[in-house]
Amino acid sequence: MMKIAIIVLALYASGAFARVDYYSITRSDPPAKCQYEIVVKTASIDNAGTDAQITLTLSGADGSNKRLEVTDLQSWGRMGEDYNYFENGNLDLFGGSSDCVPSGPCRMMLVSDNSGTKPGWYVSYVKVTQINPDLSVFTHTFKVDQWLAVDSPPYQLYALRDDCDAKHAVAME
Numbered sequence: 001m002m003k004i005a006i007i008v009l010a011l012y013a014s015g016a017f018a019r020v021d022y023y024s025i026t027r028s029d030p031p032a033k034c035q036y037e038i039v040v041k042t043a044s045i046d047n048a049g050t051d052a053q054i055t056l057t058l059s060g061a062d063g064s065n066k067r068l069e070v071t072d073l074q075s076w077g078r079m080g081e082d083y084n085y086f087e088n089g090n091l092d093l094f095g096g097s098s099d100c101v102p103s104g105p106c107r108m109m110l111v112s113d114n115s116g117t118k119p120g121w122y123v124s125y126v127k128v129t130q131i132n133p134d135l136s137v138f139t140h141t142f143k144v145d146q147w148l149a150v151d152s153p154p155y156q157l158y159a160l161r162d163d164c165d166a167k168h169a170v171a172m173e
Contacts, residue, residue, distance in 0.1 A: 051116025
């Protein structure tokens with residue numbers, strides 16, 4: 001929250017002060033924006049790549065409802081416009097700006113919409129770095145090692161990883 005003081009001075013034509021008014025305005029600051037760097041590793045096994053749309057949701061251990069949700073992860077892509085994301089053996093880079101996850105991201109939901117000509121996807125890991133406005137950095141690697149597919153075990157289109165209790169998130173000042 002920020003308090004802003006405004007002082008108004010009124011002058012007579014003679015140059016003498018007529019009055020001094022003091023106004024105080026209180027406003028809430030907008031939520032702090034963090035920078036996110038995300039690395040996704042697709043496994044180097046047969047048919048591991050996908051053409052599906054991928055959604056990434058990150059949250060923290062603090063119990064707040066503040067989270068990062070990227071409904072089309074490819075839209076955050078840093079590999080170039082014509083690059084083919086989520087393919088066999090790829091190490092894909094993504095990044096963007098959004099509200100901060102207050103305690104740092106330690107819970108992840110990765111979802112495939114099962115679209116495209118190759119919907120199945122084998123994910124090795126997702127590494128997330130959150131850079132806060134105060135320049136503190138949270139980095140966490142989510143081990144996935146799982147298919148997001150309806151035709152391969154575990155026969156689901158999502159991977160949920162909750163490492164909040166494991167204290168794997170690393171904060172570096």
